[in-house]
Amino acid sequence: MTVKQISVFLENKPGRLYELTKVLRENKIDMRALSIAETPDFGILRLIVDDSYKTACVLKDAGYICSITPVLAAEVADEAGGLEKILNILGENDINLEYTYAFITRKKGTAYMVFRVQDNDKAIEILSKNHVHLVCQDAFSEL
């Protein structure tokens, strides 16, 4: 019930993200979600793509340092209070978010939140019990 996120090390300098998107384009890789965490010196780019294995290989070949991390992608009702409901469940159950970001797809009425937590299994169990729908990697290409 997890999604494979690709994390890439990027220097915090002009043009670095552009160079990476060029590599993705040359290899016909379409991005589903993207987020960047930055420090004054470097950034960590987080990507969700259809074919994470291929993407990781392509990026490594191009000299990037990257890793694959299993994260949770939860369906959120595209309405006021949608995210709040899920965060409340996580908070009540003492699950800390290391980071999170949102994305949308062509599917109407639904948004998605990526959650990075310490214990995926525990979070999956709790979210499922509370009827939060989690997207798995295979379902991704259909979104």
Next chain:
Amino acid sequence: MEHYYQPEIECASREQIRAWQDERLVKQVKHVYDNVPYYRNLMEKKGVKPEDIRSVDDLHKLPFLTKDDLRDAYPYGLLATSLENCVRIQSTSGTTGRRVVAFYTQHDLDLWDDCCARAIVAAGGTKDDVVHVSYGFGLFTGGAGLNGGSHKLGSLTLPMSSGNTDRQIQFMCDLGSTILCCTPSYAAYLAECICERGLQDQIKLKAGIFGAEAWSEEMRQDIQNKLGIKAYDIYGLTEISGPGVAFECSSQTGMHINEDHFIAEIIDPDTGEVLPEGEKGELVFTSITKEAFPLLRYRTKDICVLTREKCSCGRTHVKMCKPMGRSDDMLIVKGVNVFPSQIETVLLNKGYPANYQILVDRVNNSDTLDVEVEMTPEMFSDSVTAVSTREKELVDALKSMLGIYAKVTLVAPKTIARSEGKAVRIIDKRKLY
């Protein structure tokens, strides 16, 4: 009018200085030969006996000592007297393998104080001055040396140590400091702060004695103008005693070496041949009065020129120019000796590749040290916190090794130039030499 702390010595005739050196050298060589098996061994290897050294003319027959010898003989191997005769230890900031530990008897400290007192008087100091010592106190020789010299002279001494700029300026204003002793970069920083706060009228400084790092003539002018003082250079190294091995006089045209205590030579760093006066080469010192830690022919790695031209100040001791560079890869950052190999050791210990670059610069008159390290898959994580924590660990490890803060910048793999042949490890943008 020029003042001297010990005029009979500082203005002695060349013949007199030479006579002191001849006599003291012979005695010192015997002292070292008899008490330092490490050096006796070096002499025997070279086939030199104490009897072969009858005057300064024979000095070139003695073997050199280098920092490697200090490392090999660490900690007591070059000690020439029993520990019970020693009263003090000073040390350089370097750690593993590069640390210099020097020992002093009370007599050694007295002579060191004399040397620093000469420097303070040469800068216009008297017993009526308030000497503000902002060199670091502790193992570093800077604070101890000038503090001792100021005491010996009878000046009112403010042992401020480094840091806490607000308090430095406050004391300077409230207690009327007249002579400032610190690194030139800290002096420039203080000068800037004083000007920014419009306190130029509140301070009573008339002179500064600035050493432990290289500084340019432009920097001297800048400090002099901002503080309305005369800025004097001072030279020294822990191996030989500390600050006060040489000091500048009113003519500000080089530093007089205290030749009654130290014999200076200039050698070709490649061949070890002694070079004639006026030629540029590596500075070598022989300590002829020290009891506890008397180094003979110690190679400083500082590139320099000596001159015996008559000085307008009246002193007769030989003058050395500001060091013009190094014959090894040592950097002096914020007055602290930094070897690239130390940085490399830390990186390797922490699992980083040995591909790194050291960038040294001077920003707002203060040295900066930046170490660029290439990111590795092992060090990478999707979490900024995890990467930053590792970065912080590296910063802490560097600080503990070097004694000063080094900024760490993680860069993408293969971005640090792998140059043809010798890697460019150090980029020093300060243009000091």
